Amino acid sequence: MPGMGMQVRVGTLAPVPTGRYCDDPVNYTPREHARMTANDQVQAQLTAPGQLFEMEEVEVAGNTIRAWKHAPATFRALLEMSRFHGEKLFVVYEDERLTFEEHFRLAATLAHRLIGDYGVRKGDRVAVAMRNYPEWVIAMSAALAAGAVAVPLNAWWTRQEMEYGLADSGAKLVIADGERAERLSGSGVPMIVTRAADANWSEVMGEVRSDVTLPDVEIGPDDPATIFYTSGTTGRSKGALGSHRNLGQAPMTVAYALMSAVARAGKDPAEAAAVRRITLLTVPLFHTTGCFAVLMPTFFTGGQLVLMYKWDPQRALELIEREKVTTMSGVPTNAWQLLSHPSFGEHDISSLTSVSYGGAPAPPKLLERITELLPKRTPGNGYGMTETTALAVYNSGAGYLAKPDSIGLPAAVLDVKICDPHGDEVPTGEVGELCIRGPIVILGYWNRPDATAETFVNGWLHTGDLARVDEEGFVYIVDRAKDMVIRGGENVYCAEVEAALFEHTAIDDAAVIGIPDDEMGEQVGAVVRLKPGSAATAEELQAFLRDRIAPFKVPIRFWFRETELPRNPGGKVLKTHLRKETLGL
Template identity: 50%
Template sequence: MASQPTISVDPNWPAMPLTQAKALLTAPGAPFEMDEVAIRGVLTRIWKNAPPSLPRFIGASRAAGDQLFVIHEDERVTYEANHRAVAALAAHLVGLGVGRGDRVALAMRNLPEWPVAFFAITALGAVAVPLNAWWTGAELEYGLTDSGARVLIVDDERHARLAERYAAAPALEHVLVARASTALDGIADRLEDAIGTPHDWARLPDAPLPDVAVVPEDDAAIFYTSGTTGAPKGALVTHRNLMSNVLSNGYSSARSALRRGEMPVPPSPRVLLTVIPLFHVTACSAALMPAIATGSTMIFMRKWDTIRAFEIIERERVNITGGVPTIAWQLLEHPDRGRYDLSSLESIAYGGAPSAPELVKRIHEELGALPGNGWGMTETCATLTHHSGEEYLMRPDSAGPPVAVADLKIVAEDGVTELPVGTIGELWARGPMIARGYWNRPEDSAATFVDGWVRTGDLARVDEDGFLFIVDRAKDMVIRGGENIYSIEVENVLYAHPAVTDCALIGIPHRTLGEEPAAVVHLCPGCEASEAELQEWVRARLAGFKVPVAIRFVADTLPRNANGKIVKSELKALFAV
C-alpha cells in the first residue's frame, strides 16, 4: 500500500478574510460575478455566468468528447456517447407525445441510463420526477399518481414492484423499462428498443437535441421529500435552481484556495465514486451537475460494499467520494483498509446527516484527504452552505458559510422577528437555488416559502463570521445515513396495527449512520404483539430504512405535555445501553 500523505494546516491560515475572498471572486468580470433578477416578484442575487438551462448545459458537455462520463461495472460511457443517448431518448419521448410541462417519472438505481433519462426529459421542457428507488410499490405508486406522470422510465427491479400498479396511475400512458429480465406487455416497452444499451450509445446517430426554448425559471423536476402529514411532498425545482449549484460548487473551491493563500485555478476533471442515489438532490444537484461542468468521471456502484469501494478507488484512481458520513466511517474503520492504495483520494465530502468532529479529524489524518461538508435540503435544491479543507478542520461542528448568492437569517418562534448573531432560532434561507414550491400543494407552499425565503424547520445559529451551526431539527424527523424519516409516517403505520393504541418514533444515536429510528409502543388491553411482528408490519408498508431497529413496549400511554404532544425527550432513556 502507498503511504498516505500528511496534510497540515498552515499556522498562518487563513491568508484572507471571507469578506475579501468573496469580493475578489464576485467582482465585475470575475468568474463568479453576480447579478440581480426578479424571481417570482422577489429581487434575487444570481450567478451571472450560470448555464441558463439543463439542455444548454448538457449540450455544452459534448466538448468533453471521449472523456469518460460514467463507469458502471464493465460499461464505460463517454461524454459524446452520453449526449447521443440523450438526444435519441429525447426524440423518442417526443414520439410518445411528451411536451412542455408534462411529467415523466424516473425510478431506478444509479445506472448510466439515469442521467440520460433526466437530461432527455428536461431537454423537452418536460418535468423530470425522480422517485426514491428504495420505496415500496405502494410508495412508488403514490409518486406516479401525485405527479400525474404520463411516462415512466424504470429499471427492472422497480418495474417488478410496480407492474401490477400501473393501472392505478390514471395519467400513465407509457413505461420504458431498462434492463428488463422478463417479457413485457401492456404499456411497457424496453428502453433498449429506443436507445440500445450503454455499449451501443457511441454508435447512435449524431443528432441534435430537440429545438425547444427553455428558460431559467421553467420547471425542471419534482423531487419528493417526506412531509409532516405522512405523505411525501414534491418540491418543484426550476432550471435555475439546478444550474446554480454548478457555480456554487466552484465558488466554494475557489474561496478555499484564496483562504489557503493560493490563486484559484480552473477546475480539472476528477474521478468521483458516487455512492449516494441520484434521486436525491444531494447527488443530482450537488454532485452530478458540478461533475459534468468539470468534465469529470462518475463511477456508480451496484450496491455499497467497502471492499469493493477500496478496489475501485485503487484501480480507477478515485479522487473524490463520500455523500453521507456513514461512507467515510466505513472507509476509515474497515480492518482491510491498509491492503489498498487509497492515495489518490483528495476529498471526502458529505452532507445530509449529522457528523462527529472526530470524523473530520480522522479523514484528514488517516486518509490524507481534505474533508468537506455542506448544508441543504430538498427545498433548497441541495447546497446552500459549504466548507471544506482547512475551513472545515477549524470548525468541524459547523455546516460552513453560505455561498455568495445565498442569505441566511435566524427567526424567532413568531415567524417575524429576526434574531441577533449567536442566537438559536429557526433557520430561514433564500437564493436562486430555493425551490418554486410544492407540487399541487398551495397551502403547504404558502406556509414554507415566504417572499423568496424558505422556512427550513431547522433550529440553528449563525456566528459573527457567517458560519452556520445546525442545533436541532424543529421538524419531527430522524435522519438515518442521509435518509429522511418523518416520524408521523412510521407512527401512522404502527397505529394501523390492531394491537397498537399509542406510539412514537424517535432517533437514537448511531456512530456511523448518525441516527436510527426506534419506536415506543403501548398496546391495547389484552392485545399482544412482538417487536419482530411490528417491524415486519412496517417493512411490508414502508421502505426498509424506515423500519424501527428497536421497539420498546410500555405499560402506560406515552407521556404528553399540556398541549397533548408526546414528550419524546423522555423516551430516549428507554434505549440507553
C-alpha cells in the first residue's frame, strides 16, 4: 500500500489451500497446484514470503492463530507510521484541512495533556462523545497514544444511555462536542469540550510544538485499546473490548480484501495500491465500520478522509465532486439514497471508482441500481461485527456480480466454520452458526465474564448469525440468530426497545419486529397489547420512548392487539407468526 515501504505484486507462486497456512507455498506439488482454485492462487500470491500480506502464527490467549506479519503491533506504531505521510491531506471537514503531520502533532500534544493535566494512566478509560469532527480523530488517537482505553459513545444516545456508557466503562474523562457536553452536563465526569461557545479545547491543547513526540508509555499488542458498545439482547449494552493487536490487524485485513478483489479480477494489485484513496465517510466514527474499516485503513495507506456533519445525499454528491472522492463507504442505505437522489445526474462524480458498504443486508435492487447508474464502478459488500473489529468477509467486483447473495470470502488470516447447536462443524453447504477465529476477534466483553465465555469459545467467536459456505469458500448469511433489527446499519436489539415499552403503564405486552424497507433495509415496528381499561396511541408511545432510547430505535409503526401475543411452550414470543400476521412475511 502507498507509503508502507513494501511492494504488492502478483507473481506465479504455487497456491495454498484456503484457510491453510504454510511457510513455503512453493513446496506444493504440481498436482496440488492444479487442484487449487483461482481464489487460492490469489491468496498464495499475496501472502507469499516477503509480500505485504505475509502471515505468521502467533499465540493469543492460549490459542494459535494466523496474523499479518507486517501489521503495526499497536495503534501507537500505526500513529507513528502515519507521520511519514507528512503534508498529505488526512482529514477534510467542510473548509477545514488537516494533514498527517498536523494530526500527529495535535494527537501527541493532547496525549501529553491527558497524562500530565488529567492524570490519565495506562488502562484508564477515556470516552469520546461527538459527531464526525476532526477532533474525534485527534481525541481517539491521543487517548490510545496515552495508553488509555478509548470508549467512543454513540452520539445519538440519550443522556440516560450515555451516562450508562460512562458508568459501565468507568470513564475517567470524556472528550465531547458542545451538543454531547450539554447532554452530559452534571454527569460528574471531567470533560474536555470542543465545538461550543464555552469550549476549553484550545486551553487544554495549549502550544502545539513541531518537535513533539508521543508520551513514553509501554504498550503491547494484547493490551486493551477500545470499548465499543454494542446493544445487548437483554436490554443493556455490552462493551466490546478490543486490543491493540486488533487495531493493527484491522487495516491490513481491509487492504487485503481490496487487493485480493483486484487480483481476482485479473488486474495488478501494485497499480491499484499506487492510487491514493479519497474516501467519503457516510457513517459515524463511533461505529466500528467508520473507525476500523475506514479511519484505520486511511491511517495505514496515507489516504484522505472526507467527513460530513451528518449524512445527506445532496451534500454527499457535492463533496464527491469537490474533493474528487474515489471511494464512498458506509451502509447500503447510503448508497441507495445517493443513487436515488433527484440531483444525482447534476454532479460530476467521475472520480468515484468504488462504492462499498456493510453493516446491514444489501437489497438485490441496490446492486442492480449500481450496475445501471455506475457501470464502471466496483461495488463491494462486506460483513463484520463489533466483535471482529469490523470487516472480516468481503465480496467485490466479479465475485459480487457472480454471487450477489454472498458476503464473500474471509480474509486469509481468518478461519471460518459453520457449527450446529452443539458446536460441531457441519458439512459444506449446510446451515449453522457462523464462527470466526483470527487476529481481529476482540478480547471479550468489558466486565461481562459470562457473556464472554458464551460468545468466545477456545478462540472462536460465535457470531449468532446463521450461515452456509459453498465449495469455493463463499459465505452466505441465511438468517440472524439474534433478535435484532438492522436499520440503516444501526443495530436495534428488540429486547432493549421492548424493555423501554414495558416502562409505560398502559403496556401489558409488547414485541418488536423488523419491517422490510428498500431504503433503510429495515424499520422498527412494534406489536403491543394494552392493559384492560388503559389507552395509548402510537404517537404517545413514540413520545414516551424518545425520552428513553435513541430516536433510531423508536418504532415507526405500532400494531395494537387485543388478544395475547403468540408464544411457544417456553413463553418466548413467536415473532415469525407476528411477522406473518402483520406483514404477510
